[in-house]
Structures are given as C-alpha cells and as structure tokens.
Amino acid sequence: MMNYSALKSWHKSHKVAALKGRYITINDIQPLLDELPTLFTVEVLGYSVENRPISKITFGTGPITVLGWSQMHGNESTTTKALFDIFKWFETNSATDAANNLLNACTFIMVPMLNPDGAAAYTRVNANQIDLNRDAQDLTQPESIILRDLYTNLKPDYCLNLHGQRTIFGVGDPAKSAIISFLSPSQDELRTVTQSRKIGMALIADMNEMLQEFIPNCVGRYDDGFNINCVGDTLQHKNIPTVLFEAGHYPEDYDREETRSYMFLSLIRIFESIILLKSKKNASSNPYFTIPENKKCFFDYLIRSIELPGFGVVDMAIQYEEKLENGVLNFIPKIHQIGDLKEFKGHLEIDFDGKSPLNKEDFDWKEGVIIEEIQTNSGLPTTFSLKRNNLL
Numbered sequence: 181m182m183n184y185s186a187l188k189s190w191h192k193s194h195k196v197a198a199l200k201g202r203y204i205t206i207n208d209i210q211p212l213l214d215e216l217p218t219l220f221t222v223e224v225l226g227y228s229v230e231n232r233p234i235s236k237i238t239f240g241t242g243p244i245t246v247l248g249w250s251q252m253h254g255n256e257s258t259t260t261k262a263l264f265d266i267f268k269w270f271e272t273n274s275a276t277d278a279a280n281n282l283l284n285a286c287t288f289i290m291v292p293m294l295n296p297d298g299a300a301a302y303t304r305v306n307a308n309q310i311d312l313n314r315d316a317q318d319l320t321q322p323e324s325i326i327l328r329d330l331y332t333n334l335k336p337d338y339c340l341n342l343h344g345q346r347t348i349f350g351v352g353d354p355a356k357s358a359i360i361s362f363l364s365p366s367q368d369e370l371r372t373v374t375q376s377r378k379i380g381m382a383l384i385a386d387m388n389e390m391l392q393e394f395i396p397n398c399v400g401r402y403d404d405g406f407n408i409n410c411v412g413d414t415l416q417h418k419n420i421p422t423v424l425f426e427a428g429h430y431p432e433d434y435d436r437e438e439t440r441s442y443m444f445l446s447l448i449r450i451f452e453s454i455i456l457l458k459s460k461k462n463a464s465s466n467p468y469f470t471i472p473e474n475k476k477c478f479f480d481y482l483i484r485s486i487e488l489p490g491f492g493v494v495d496m497a498i499q500y501e502e503k504l505e506n507g508v509l510n511f512i513p514k515i516h517q518i519g520d521l522k523e524f525k526g527h528l529e530i531d532f533d534g535k536s537p538l539n540k541e542d543f544d545w546k547e548g549v550i551i552e553e554i555q556t557n558s559g560l561p562t563t564f565s566l567k568r569n570n571l572l
C-alpha cells in the first residue's frame with residue numbers, strides 16, 4: 181500500500197497549477213492535453229452539440245481496463261482537476277515502482293470532460309438542456325453516444341463515474357459535511373447485491389478506510405434506488421463494476437481545492453485496490469454498509485434565533501447561487517428558507533440569540549432575496565459579509 185500522507189503532501193506541492201477554482205472549461209484543459217508527454221495517448225472521440233472536442237487519454241499497458249469520465253455534469257469540475265493531477269503524478273513518478281505497478285497491471289482510459297458545452301455554460305445539462313446522466317438508455321445526445329460507443333468497444337473491467345455534489349449534503353449524527361461520497365449503483369429494482377455491485381462496494385470500502393485517516397466521519401454513501409436511465413446503473417446492469425464518486429464541500433473551501441486532494445487520493449487508492457482485488461476471492465459488501473448515508477441537512481449559512489420583522493424569532497438559511505456572469509463565477513448569497521431549522525446545520529452558523537439584525541429595518545425578509553451582509557446586534561462580534569464574489 182502506498183503512503184497516503186506522502187501522497188497528500190505531493191499533491192499539495194505538485195497539483196496542476198493551471199487548473200484552479202470551480203469554473204473549468206475546454207479552454208483550460210486543451211493546452212494541458214496538447215502538452216501531455218508520450219506516456220499518454222490523446223485521441224478525440226467526437227464532438228459535443230456545440231462542436232467542442234471530447235477526448236480520451238490512455239495510459240498504462242496492463243490487462244485490466246479501467247474507464248473513467250468526469251464533468252458529465254458541466255459544473256462539476258473538481259474531479260476533472262483531480263484527473264489532471266493523476267496524469268501529472270504518473271508523469272512525475274513514471275520511474276518509480278509505485279507508478280509502474282499500476283501501469284503494468286492496468287490500462288487506464290480517462291475522459292476528463294464529457295460535457296464541454298455544459299462546462300462552458302457552467303450548467304449541469306448539455307447544450308440541449310439534457311441531463312446526460314438520465315440519457316443512458318435513450319441516447320438522444322452526441323455526448324451520450326460517445327460514451328456508449330467507448331464502453332461498448334472497450335468492454336472495460338471497471339468504470340469510474342466522476343461527479344461533484346452540492347453543499348447541502350451531510351453524513352452522520354451529529355452531521356458533518358459529506359466531503360466525499362460514493363455509490364455502488366444498483367443493477368435492478370430490488371437493489372440486489374450482485375457480484376458486480378459487491379466488487380464496487382469492496383473498492384469503496386477501501387477508499388473510505390483510507391479517507392477516514394484524513395477526513396473522519398465526512399464520507400457518505402448515496403441512495404441506491406435503481407434508475408436504468410443513469411449511466412452507472414446501466415453499466416452495473418451490464419455486470420461492469422461501477423463506482424460513482426461525488427466531490428463535496430470541505431468547510432470554507434468553495435474552490436474545492438481541498439476536496440480535489442481527497443479525490444486524487446481516492447483515485448490512487450481505487451487503482452491500488454483494483455489490483456489487489458484480483459488476488460481476493462470474495463469481495464465483502466459489509467464495510468460498505470457501515471458508511472453513513474448522505475442526507476440533505478446542510479446550508480451554506482444558518483443564522484439561528486434571529487428576530488425578523490413579521491416572523492418573530494426564527495432560523496434563517498442562506499444558500500449560494502452559483503452564477504456565471506461575463507465569464508466569472510460568482511457565488512450569490514440568497515435567503516433560502518426562514519422558519520424552524522433545528523434539524524439542519526450550517527457550514528457556518530451565527531447565533532443571534534433572539535436579537536434582531538442592525539441596519540436592515542426596511543429589508544424585504546423573504547426567500548429568494550439576495551442578502552450580502554448581516555450586521556449583528558450588541559453582544560455579537562461584527563458585521564458578517566456573506567458575499568463571496570470573484571472566485572478564482
């Protein structure tokens with residue numbers, strides 16, 4: 181097993197500096213693809229609705245085929261950043277046993293931006309407003325067909341479906357932020373733990389064990405309701421062990437640079453596990469089921485016990501709307517909910533202790549309204565700015 185603390189340090193000082201923040205487009209990754217050394221083969225698989233290229237990167241010469249893709253949802257860029265860090269790690273370490281063991285055992289095929297139009301527009305959907313992760317059966321979109329053709333021709337041994345999740349997810353009790361979440365998707369309505377699912381579960385359990393050393397109690401497991409229109413469920417249905425990765429929110433890290441490092445570690449770990457699995461007869465699903473399930477229980481901000489005109493003393497949740505404006509991604513704070521929110525948590529919480537906010541007497545306190553700062557009343561520290569503009 182590799183030394184994951186050393187890998188974490190390596191990542192901190194060596195991650196691909198050209199990729200940072202949340203808004204990652206083909207213009208960011210194309211120059212990096214053009215510069216990849218001969219260890220990697222880059223090939224354009226086809227084009228998106230708006231004619232942007234979709235490329236695959238192949239490396240390694242081993243018999244086990246591992247297929248991965250990221251940014252199927254255009255605004256989920258963290259896993260794309262982690263994939264480029266993976267390429268750099270293999271490049272920098274190509275003379276080491278650690279890298280060569282993986283390269284000799286596996287052939288990796290990675291598609292680092294399946295939905296380049298959605299990436300450009302910073303949307304989940306593609307240019308035709310279709311969620312590609314609900315198009316696995318109908319195959320109405322060129323991007324869906326590109327992926328289908330790829331896995332049909334390749335017949336991969338493993339599939340890695342790389343996504344990102346919103347800040348609303350937590351795990352455990354008391355809940356902590358779900359920094360990384362996983363799923364071994366179902367392959368039938370009964371959610372049968374088939375051999376293929378079981379392998380996915382064993383791989384996830386290994387990654388979870390590694391991550392607990394870094395982010396204890398911050399790893400979640402997704403609901404396994406079956407939906408054949410999802411790509412992961414379709415692949416699992418074909419008995420290809422498939423793992424869904426979800427990059428989530430690390431407190432105060434809206435650029436997801438810290439999460440990126442855990443995604444990098446998880447990818448290295450699953451590669452190691454895939455090799456080790458060969459010598460294991462029986463993959464166990466038990467440790468997987470000890471990972472707590474994701475629940476929707478977080479807001480970006482939770483203002484507790486605040487007295488608002490017309491409401492009395494209530495809780496107020498504030499959630500960022502991620503909005504692309506003139507090529508810049510802004511995080512716009514909006515009132516999301518006003519009421520009794522005892523069951524919820526905030527990534528940041530401010531307790532007003534029954535007092536009312538200053539300087540907002542004629543403010544329109546209602547859901548959906550932009551609120552850029554809150555000035556606290558006597559006894560509380562200061563003015564809280566909720567603005568988070570001009571992220572990287």
Ligand SMILES: [Zn+2]
Nearest residue numbers: 253256343344
């Ligand atoms: Zn997604």
